[in-house]
Structures are given as C-alpha cells and as structure tokens.
C-alpha cells in the first residue's frame with residue numbers, strides 16, 4: 001500500500017521589479033482562459049454543464065491558444081482544468097439542492113505544474129508570457145521547525161502542482177508550494193499487524209485520555225475560557241455601538257484562534273502518543289453516536305470534539321496512522337479488565353468493577369475499551385485471522401493482543417493475552 005501526503009507551504013517570492021508586470025500579464029491571460037472555459041462549459045439550467053477537462057480541451061483549447069498568444073500551453077490546459085473542476089463542484093452542489101452560479105475568475109491565482117515551472121529548494125523558475133522568470137524564496141533564517149524546514153526543504157517531499165498568488169496590499173507574490181510525500185508501507189511480515197491507541201474524549205476534566213494512560217488537555221479550562229468569552233461578548237452586544245460591534249467581532253476571532261490552537265496542542269499530543277507506542281491506528285468514539293451524551297446546550301463541545309478529531313486525522317496522516325471510530329455503547333460502563341458491564345461500575349470519575357474489583361480512572365478505563373473495540377474490528381476484518389497478523393492495542397503496561405476467536409459485540413470479551421514487551425510509560429500532561 002502506498003500512502004501519500006501533501007502539505008502546502010506558503011513562501012514569499014522575490015520577484016525582480018522589472019518582471020512583476022510579466023507575471024501580471026500572465027495572470028490576465030490565465031484568468032481569461034478560465035473565464036472563457038467557464039462561459040463555454042456552464043449550461044445550467046437549460047443543459048448539463050460540461051465537467052470533463054478533455055471534452056473542454058478538444059472544443060476550445062485551439063481557440064484559447066490563438067487568443068492568448070505567448071501563454072505557455074500548459075497554463076492554458078491548467079486554466080481549462082481549473083474551470084471544469086470548479087464546475088464539477090458546482091454540479092455536485094446543485095445536485096444537493098444548494099444554490100450556486102457559474103464560477104468567475106477575478107483574483108490573481110495561477111496554477112503551475114512541472115511543465116510550466118521548475119522547482120528548486122531555494123527558487124522557482126516560472127513561465128510567463130515574456131519568457132521565464134526566476135524567483136528566489138524568502139526563507140526564514142532558521143527554518144528548522146517551520147513549515148519551510150519541514151516540507152519545502154525536506155528531501156522526503158517533492159514539489160507537485162502549486163499555485164502562485166499576489167497580495168495587492170503588500171505588492172508581493174507568493175508561491176503556495178504543494179509538497180508531496182509518498183511512502184510504500186508494504187512490509188510482508190507486518191502488512192496486517194495493527195496496533196491501536198484508544199482515545200476517550202470528555203466534556204469535563206481532561207479533554208482526551210488515551211488507552212496508554214496519558215491525560216491530555218483540560219476541558220474545564222477550555223469551558224471556563226468559553227464562558228468568559230461569551231459573557232464579554234454578550235455585554236458588547238448590549239452596548240450596540242459600532243466600536244462595540246467591531247470589538248465583538250475581534251474577540252470572536254481571537255477566541256476562535258485561541259481554542260483552535262489549544263485543540264491543536266491536544267491533537268499533537270495524541271499523535272505523539274500513538275507514534276511513541278508505534279500504533280498504526282487511533283480509535284475515537286463515533287461522534288454522531290455520542291451526540292446524546294452531549295446535551296444540546298453543549299454545541300461548543302461538539303465543535304471541539306469534531307475539531308480535535310479532524311486535527312488528529314490531519315496530523316496522523318503524515319505518519320501513515322489511520323484514524324477510525326467505534327460505537328460508543330458501554331465504553332464507560334464496561335470493565336476493561338474482565339469485560340463485566342454494569343452501569344454501577346462507574347461513579348463519575350471513578351471506575352470500580354463490581355465483579356473483579358478492578359479500579360481505575362473512569363476515562364482511562366473507557367479509552368482502553370475504545371482501543372479494544374477497534375482492535376477487534378480490525379481482527380474481524382482480516383482475511384486469514386488464524387495464525388496471521390496480530391491486532392493489538394496499546395496500554396500503559398504494554399500491549400494486549402486480541403484473540404482471533406473473539407467477536408465484536410457489546411458483550412464482554414475475555415480471551416486476551418497480555419505481553420509486556422514495552423516498559424511502562426509515564427503519564428503525560
């Protein structure tokens with residue numbers, strides 16, 4: 001299996017002053033091609049719109065080449081593709097009953113693939129209507145840890161089709177470099193082995209608890225900040241002045257950024273934990289199915305859980321770690337040790353099994369159940385479960401291997417082998 005990951009890095013281009021007009025002229029012709037294609041391909045509501053790039057090319061490519069003298073042939077093709085791709089999205093939206101209209105192109109944005117541009121680690125050579133222009137990148141002095149260092153200057157990543165933009169306020173050009181990394185993850189003996197990190201998300205106490213016993217983030221703090229923000233916003237709304245309105249918007253943006261960043265730190269910690277335990281999968285509870293547990297008044301929590309899962313997915317992808325979900329039924333009431341399921345087992349933050357006497361933090365116990373559920377699901381999905389690959393889940397004390405004869409169900413599973421081939425790990429933040 002080959003997995004692929006693309007990261008976009010924005011870098012300022014050092015365009016020679018006397019060549020800026022060439023880029024603008026190129027953009028004008030590129031836009032012209034995109035708009036002409038859209039005019040031709042947009043046929044709603046009388047006919048079906050044309051969404052095929054090759055169909056559009058065979059109809060109007062020749063004419064566009066004549067009409068945009070000097071524009072690189074590949075840029076004409078990219079403009080056609082941009083318009084047909086956008087129209088394809090519009091057609092999807094129309095099919096979903098949404099309102100949309102013919103795409104129009106009036107901002108600076110040119111698509112460059114490797115035929116119209118030559119990408120280097122420190123500069124790019126771009127085709128314009130007046131020959132090539134070489135632009136150096138404006139890189140940070142110490143790129144380590146920046147997106148530039150991690151992707152643009154990293155030989156594991158190669159350039160793929162990117163775009164050039166223009167910021168008219170600053171009079172600066174930017175390359176949005178699409179950096180692609182491919183990795184072949186086939187290794188015969190490990191092909192079907194999987195190891196799961198389970199994650200339990202919470203509306204109070206810690207935001208996330210992993211099956212390895214790491215407690216991440218502080219949900220109470222996040223909620224407290226949210227309440228503070230809403231109080232402040234409500235008082236501004238009552239004031240009703242224009243200044244208050246602007247402040248209202250500003251603090252809204254600021255809180256949005258702050259909370260996203262807070263969740264970003266949490267998602268980073270989850271992915272780190274998965275990598276540290278060499279996990280191939282991260283398991284969450286299915287958000288749709290935990291809705292009932294999060295009351296209607298807690299829209300913010302729903303948003304936060306969703307954002308957290310998405311951020312984990314995004315970061316995990318880079319390491320080839322798969323994020324999956326399991327049904328949340330009984331995850332908080334079942335004993336992760338003996339499998340006994342009783343509502344009385346859980347008392348707020350405390351879990352105590354009435355059957356075997358196992359005690360643990362309730363969220364930690366739930367995270368282990370989440371992990372096991374996915375491991376079982378993976379085990380069941382295997383072609384040759386007997387004598388084949390291991391499906392394991394990571395615990396603080398090592399790993400648990402689910403047995404091939406186990407079945408996925410809401411009833412307890414007791415046949416497990418524990419192997420402590422890893423030393424116990426310390427509990428994080």
Ligand SMILES: [Zn+2]
Pocket residue numbers: 335336337338339340353354355356357358
């Ligand atoms: Zn028990």
